[in-house]
Amino acid sequence: MALGFLTAKTLGLGFRARGAAPALGLGFGQSRSLHTVELPDLPYDYAALEPTISAEIMQLHHQKHHQAYVNNYNTAQEQLEEALNKGDVSKVVHLQSAIKFNGGGHINHSIFWQNLKPSKEGGGDPPHGALGWAVDQDFRSLEVLIQKMNAEGAALQGSGWVWLALDKESKKLRVETTANQDPLVTKGANFVPLLGIDVWEHAYYLQYKNVKPDYLKNIWTVINWKYASQVYENEVV
Numbered sequence: 001m002a003l004g005f006l007t008a009k010t011l012g013l014g015f016r017a018r019g020a021a022p023a024l025g026l027g028f029g030q031s032r033s034l035h036t037v038e039l040p041d042l043p044y045d046y047a048a049l050e051p052t053i054s055a056e057i058m059q060l061h062h063q064k065h066h067q068a069y070v071n072n073y074n075t076a077q078e079q080l081e082e083a084l085n086k087g088d089v090s091k092v093v094h095l096q097s098a099i100k101f102n103g104g105g106h107i108n109h110s111i112f113w114q115n116l117k118p119s120k121e122g123g124g125d126p127p128h129g130a131l132g133w134a135v136d137q138d139f140r141s142l143e144v145l146i147q148k149m150n151a152e153g154a155a156l157q158g159s160g161w162v163w164l165a166l167d168k169e170s171k172k173l174r175v176e177t178t179a180n181q182d183p184l185v186t187k188g189a190n191f192v193p194l195l196g197i198d199v200w201e202h203a204y205y206l207q208y209k210n211v212k213p214d215y216l217k218n219i220w221t222v223i224n225w226k227y228a229s230q231v232y233e234n235e236v237v
């Protein structure tokens with residue numbers, strides 16, 4: 001299943017119910033369904049982003065790293081269900097970090113795959129229309145925005161993400177960073193991710209080694225601005 005347009009609503013497309021848990025008479029008035037997530041197919045081949053991102057990186061990143069976030073999130077969900085049914089509050093609290101980390105990893109990577117597009121299919125083509133205008137308005141130019149995202153991504157200590165976000169309240173574009181696998185929503189419920197760049201070493205190290213700035217500089221040749229424009233227009237126009 002190729003992922004379609006991803007929003008807070010449609011991110012639920014990767015979820016499936018796994019049957020209703022029985023009510024155990026522990027104060028829960030109704031039974032609940034366990035919702036697990038699945039690894040989405042990529043909308044392009046693993047080698048389609050070469051030479052910017054190698055097929056080896058894409059395959060490992062998708063099949064191993066993203067799959068691990070999916071598996072670990074689903075396991076945590078099952079444990080959470082069990083803990084809730086037992087009324088084990090300590091376990092419920094303990095599971096929150098695994099749910100945040102692995103659920104965030106699934107959300108972030110599901111967006112990231114949509115943010116990339118082979119150059120021969122329009123990857124790297126600059127944004128036009130409403131988003132192109134907004135970029136010029138809020139950052140003066142696309143070049144300034146790219147420099148800002150590259151600088152903040154390069155300066156990020158440890159692992160994390162750099163985002164082009166839409167603030168739904170002010171209707172302004174913002175550059176934000178998140179640590180680890182924190183999704184953008186942890187910076188505020190009003191932020192909508194238009195573009196997220198993975199700056200974990202697993203995203204570039206096999207090809208770029210320790211030269212993260214080169215990865216950040218080159219990734220713009222495969223950025224799917226059309227997708228970012230669609231998300232922007234869906235929220236603003």
Ligand SMILES: [Fe+2]
Nearest residue numbers: 065198200203
């Ligand atoms: Fe990643």
